[in-house]
Amino acid sequence: MRHLQHKLAIARGEIPAELLFKNGRLVNVLSGEIHEASVAVDDGRVVGLGDYKARRTIDLRGAYIAPSLIDGHFHLESSQLTASEFARAVVPHGTGAVVIDPHEYANVLGLDGIRYVLESTKNLPLDFFIMLPSCVPATPLETAGARITADDLALMIADDRIAGVAELMNYPGVYLGLKSELDKIAVGKGKAVDGHAPGLRGKNLNAYALAGVRSDHESTELEEAREKLRLGLHILLREGSTERNLAALAPLVNSHNAVNCSFATDDKLASDLAAEGHIDHAVREAIRHGLAPISALQIATINTARHYRLHNLGAIAPRFWADFIIFDDLKTFIVRQTYKKGVLVASDGKYLAKPSAATPLPRGTMNLRYAPGDLQVKCGRPRKMRVIEIVPDQIVTRQIVTTAKVENGLAVADVTRDLLKLVVVERHRATGNVGVGFVRGFKLRDGALGSTVAHDAHNVVVVGVNDADIIVAIQELAQLQGGQVAVQGGMVKACLGLPIAGLVSDRSLEEVIHRLDELNAAARALGCELAAPFMTLSFLSLSPIPELKLTDQGLIDASRMRKTSLFCP
C-alpha cells in the first residue's frame, strides 16, 4: 500500500492518479443524490471526486457508477459453494461485501470451522465479514460436532474481520435473561449483535431489544417489522431462495427510516444466485415495490456498511475503497461491470478475477458408527405411531398419527400411504446414535434420498422406501465424505460430494448447479413432487422448529422441546 502522503499529493492534484472514471453519473449515497462526477482512484482507494489527471482514464459515457452492493446477513453454506466459487456467482451481480454467519460450519467444526472460513474468504474480489455463531448447538436435542460458549466467542471477537455476534436464535433465552445468552451479547459490545426473532412481538420483543440485540431479519409481516423498527432494531429485508419478505416489508421503508434497513439473503442456492442474482435482485425488487432508487441503493450499500462498521465501504468518496458497480438504467438495474479496489473483476456477467490459491480443506467430518439393525423398528402388531408431515416450502412440520404397516415384526415404509422411513445417523463423533421415524410428503415410490446437510447439527439424514437403499445412501455419503445422494435399486443415481464439512462442495459453481439439477431430477424420477426435496430433507432434523422432528437422539416434540416416542402409548 502506497503511503498516505502519495495519495494526498494526488488528491491535491499535484501528481496524476492511477485511474480516472470520467463522465459518470455518481450515485452519491452520502448526499442522497445522483450527480455527474469523475472519480480518481489510486492504489485501490478513491482519492478524489473531480477533474483529475490520471495515467489511465475510463470513460463511463454517462453510465451510473455506484458503490458495490453489500449483503447484511448470509449463510455461505446455503450456497454449498466455497467462498471463491461464491464470488464467481455474485461478483458479476455487483456484490462487493458480504456479512456472513458461518453457523453451519461452526455446528460441524466448531472454532476450526470459523477459522477455515476466515482463511478461505481472504484474497478474493469480495470482502467477507464474519459474525460469530451464537447458537451452537441449536438445542441439546441433537448431537452437533461442537459446542460454542461465550468464552469461545470472546477468543475471536477482536479480529478485524469479525463484525460481531451472529443471530441470537435462542430468543426466549435472551428475553428471559439466560446468563449464557446475555454473556454472548456482552461479547459483541462495540461490534454488531444480530437478532433472530421470528414473530416476536409486544413485551417480550421489548425485552429482547433491551437485552442488547440490535437487528432482526426474520420479519415476514409488515406490522411485525414496524414494531421491531420502532424498538430500535436494524431491519434486514430478506430476499433469499425460499424466504422472500421484501414484498411484504417494502411498505415500511421510506427515506426517513431507510438508514435503519439493510438487504440480506440469509440462505440462497447457487442456482438462484447465478440466475436471479444477489443483492442486485433485492434492489430491483425494492424499486419495483415503489422505493426511491436512491433509498434502495443506500440500503444496499452505506446503511449496511455503517450498521456493521465495515470501514471505508459503501460509498464513493475520498478514503473509501474503489469498489464500484457500473450500470446503465436505474429502473432495470442490470449491473454491467463490477470493480474491486479499482480493478475490473466482472463485466457483462463474466467473472474476470484470477483464481486465488486454494485454502487447505478442513479435516474430514464423517465419523459414523451404525449397524443395519439400528434402522429396524420392532413392532409386533399394528400400532398407532407419530409421523412427521411435511408442509411444502416451509421449515415447520406437522405431526400426524397413523397406524404402522408391519412386516415380519417390523414397522416398515408404506408407499401406498406415502409413509416413508426417515433415518438420522450421528456423524461427528461416532456415538452410534441413530434416530428412526416415518415421514409423509416425499411421495417416493422407490429408492432413497440422503444428505449430510441437515440443520442444525448436520448429521446424516436419509428418507427411503427400504432399508437396503437407505444403507446404500449412507455408505455413499460416507464414501463422499459428506454430500447429497439419490439411490434406487442399490445404485447411486445422482450425487453431489460435499467434502468440506459435509456441507460445501469443492467443485465449481457450474458443476454444483449441474449436479444439483441431476439430484432433483433423480428425486422426481423416484416420485418426489417437492420443489426442493433436499432442502426439505435438510430441515427435518431442525429441532428448534415445530412441530415434530427427528434427530440422532430420536423423535423430537419441537413445540415442547423434548423427546417423544415413535409409538403412541
Add this chain to the structure above:
Amino acid sequence: MRHLQHKLAIARGEIPAELLFKNGRLVNVLSGEIHEASVAVDDGRVVGLGDYKARRTIDLRGAYIAPSLIDGHFHLESSQLTASEFARAVVPHGTGAVVIDPHEYANVLGLDGIRYVLESTKNLPLDFFIMLPSCVPATPLETAGARITADDLALMIADDRIAGVAELMNYPGVYLGLKSELDKIAVGKGKAVDGHAPGLRGKNLNAYALAGVRSDHESTELEEAREKLRLGLHILLREGSTERNLAALAPLVNSHNAVNCSFATDDKLASDLAAEGHIDHAVREAIRHGLAPISALQIATINTARHYRLHNLGAIAPRFWADFIIFDDLKTFIVRQTYKKGVLVASDGKYLAKPSAATPLPRGTMNLRYAPGDLQVKCGRPRKMRVIEIVPDQIVTRQIVTTAKVENGLAVADVTRDLLKLVVVERHRATGNVGVGFVRGFKLRDGALGSTVAHDAHNVVVVGVNDADIIVAIQELAQLQGGQVAVQGGMVKACLGLPIAGLVSDRSLEEVIHRLDELNAAARALGCELAAPFMTLSFLSLSPIPELKLTDQGLIDASRMRKTSLFCP
C-alpha cells in the same frame, strides 16, 4: 444501577416499571414517524414501549414526546458559564447532551484544562462529551498557556466521555500532510475526527477528507456544504450567536441525506442561550426553512448521537436513556418539559435540577510582567503606521496605513480619527511580552476596555484612549484573576470577573448576563457603537485570521502568517 435482569422482567411485563409516560405522541426518530405510544422507564432507562404497569404514571394527554436535543459542536467557554450554569440555561430548552471542544481552556491550561472540564461537567442533568482540542496553540505567533501534541491527545483519548479529536483548524496542514496533523487524526481512530475548513473547496478539500477528517461546521454557502457532504464529511449546521448558517444551508438538507447532518452552535453567548434558546432554536429555524419536522428532529437527536457514538442517546426505545422533551406543537416547537434519565429537570422554562457539588477551580492563570513604559511607542516624527481596522460583526480585520499622532516623542491615540491604542500583555508565564498597536473602529472617546478572553491564546487585550486607563484596566483584570472590564477616568465602570482560566465566570447565569449588559452599556457610554464590543476585542489577537492582528509578540500580518512592524519602512 439496578440489574439488567430486573429491567428485563419489567420489559416482559412481569413487574411494574418505575414510571410510565402514557398517551404521548412519540417522535420516533428510528422509524421516522410520529405514533401514539406509552413509554415505560425504570432506573433512568427506557425499558419498553407499550401498555405497561407502573408505580407512577404521567399522562401526556396527547403531547409530543421526543428524545432530548444534542448539540454537535460547542465551545462551552463562549457562554462564559460553568457547566452547571450552562445547564441551567439550556436544559429548559430541551438540551440533553452537548459535544464540546474545550479549545479555550486548553489554550490557557493545557491538559489540566481538559481535566477540569471532564470533572466539572459530571453529575449534571446534561451529558457532556468532549472532543480533544487539536490546535493548541493556534499558531507560533502568539504565546498561549500550553502546547498540546498528538502524544498528549493519545493520553486522554480512551476516556469514555472523550468522543474524539476536535476540529482540525490547521486545514492546510492537514491537506498538505504535515506529520503533526496526521498524527492527531490517527489518535482519533475509532472515534470522531472533526474538521474546520472555512471556504475549502475542490482538490484540497478532497485531500482534507482523504486524510481522515470526518466533519465540518464552517460552511457558510450552500454549494460549499454540498461539496463537503458529497465528499463524505458530516455537516454540522451551525446556528450560534454570530455565525448563523442555517438559512443558507437548509436547502441542502433532505430526508435522503439528513442522516449526515447535525445541529451545532459553535459559540453562543449566555444571553442568547437564555433568550433565544439552543438546539431548539435550530430545530425551529430548520422547520421554518422547510425541513420536514421529523428530519429536523432526527438531525437534532439520533444523527448526532450516531456520528459521535454517544451510546444509548438520541432515541426513545428500549436500552436508551430516558432523556425526553415534551412539547405541544410541531410548528412552534416550544419545549415545555425536559426529562433526564426519567427525572423532570425543567418545566415551563424553569430549571428544576438540584445544584451539584462545586468542582474545585483550576489554578489561577494571571501571571503578568510589564512596566508602564512597555505601553509607550517611541516616535520622533509623524510616521506612517499600520493600523488594524475592524470589520463589524466579522473576525477578519483589514490593514490600513495612516500617519501616527505624536506627542512628546510618543505615538498616541487620536480620538478625532478613531485611532485607539491596542495593547496585548502575555499573561500565562510572565514572559514580559507586550504587543502595542493601533486600531480603528471602536470609536471610544474616553477610557479603555479590557479582556482576558482573547482568541486563541487568551492574553490580556486592552483598547484605550490613554495609557493611564489602559493600565487601570490591566490592573483590574489582574485583580479579578481574569475578566472583562470598562474603565473611565481611572475608575472601573463595569466588570465581569472570569476567574476560571480568565475565560469563565464562577457566578450565576443571571449575574453573568447582567454584568455583560452593564459592560456593554459602559462601552456604549464611552462612545462605542459596535454590537458586541468585547467579542470584537476578543478576536483582535486571533493570529490565524487575516488581515492584521496584534498578539503579545507584536503586530501580525495574518495573511502571510508572519510578524510585521508597526511603522512602515
